[in-house]
Amino acid sequence: xxxxxxTPRHLVMGMTNKKSLKCEQHLGHNxxxxxxxxxxxxxxxxxxxxxKEQTENNSVPSRFSPECPNSSHLFLHLHTLxxxxxxxxxxxxxxATGLAGQETQYFGPGTRLLVL
Amino acid sequence: SQQxxxxxxxxxxxxxxxxxxxxxxxxSINNLQWYRQNSGRGLVHLILIRSNEREKHSGRLxxxxxxxKKSSSLLxxxxxxxxxxxxxxxxxxxxxxxxxxxxxxxxxx
Numbered sequence: 001x002x003x004x005x006x007t008p009r010h011l012v013m014g015m016t017n018k019k020s021l022k023c024e025q026h027l028g029h030n031x032x033x034x035x036x037x038x039x040x041x042x043x044x045x046x047x048x049x050x051x052k053e054q055t056e057n058n059s060v061p062s063r064f065s066p067e068c069p070n071s072s073h074l075f076l077h078l079h080t081l082x083x084x085x086x087x088x089x090x091x092x093x094x095x096a097t098g099l100a101g102q103e104t105q106y107f108g109p110g111t112r113l114l115v116l
Numbered sequence: 117s118q119q120x121x122x123x124x125x126x127x128x129x130x131x132x133x134x135x136x137x138x139x140x141x142x143x144s145i146n147n148l149q150w151y152r153q154n155s156g157r158g159l160v161h162l163i164l165i166r167s168n169e170r171e172k173h174s175g176r177l178x179x180x181x182x183x184x185k186k187s188s189s190l191l192x193x194x195x196x197x198x199x200x201x202x203x204x205x206x207x208x209x210x211x212x213x214x215x216x217x218x219x220x221x222x223x224x225x
Contacts, residue, residue, distance in 0.1 A: 002158065002160065006158075041217065042214075042217050043159075043215035045212055045213075088156065090158055104149065104161045104164060105159075105161065106161065107160070109158045110156070110157065112156065
């Protein structure tokens with residue numbers, strides 16, 4: 001266990017559905033991340049939150065909407081997704097992002113998303 | 117743009133053998149990390165090497181970094197079946213990491 005939990009672990013949704021992914025970290029970290037992992041592609045950074053403020057949006061389509069109500073929780077709200085959005089969505093946390101990527105990231109187990 | 121690229125893409129060895137995988141990157145870095153991922157699971161941090169370090173050890177793991185060649189290698193000695201996983205390098209730049217596509221290692225018992 002890495003101290004980062006994600007729910008649900010698996011999700012199947014239609015293109016018209018609205019769903020949310022949840023991430024919670026129990027490590028006292030102040031930075032949280034969403035990544036997308038598709039088959040045979042590099043891990044793609046989607047969003048970064050540092051002290052609850054969004055500091056990075058890596059050109060992610062607006063059908064993905066993140067929310068960070070506090071330093072321990074991170075959500076990814078999904079609506080009108082496309083089949084190509086099917087992937088493993090990974091949440092991670094780290095102690096801080098102010099020191100030029102010096103911090104180790106701790107990953108959750110991921111949510112396997114299938115969009116039909 | 118993709119930063120880290122692992123080589124080989126896939127590696128199959130017998131238990132007890134050593135496994136070596138390489139990572140090349142394009143721009144200057146502050147540090148480089150190696151992560152491991154079991155099938156369909158999250159990534160687990162293995163080791164971090166800073167740009168002013170050349171070699172680092174952690175148990176059966178040995179990482180080298182050559183900033184002049186913009187490359188790093190991960191050596192796993194005396195491999196075990198439980199080492200079967202994908203291994204990723206991540207290069208650290210401005211407050212975020214960029215991951216490669218990974219090396220899929222299979223250790224046969």
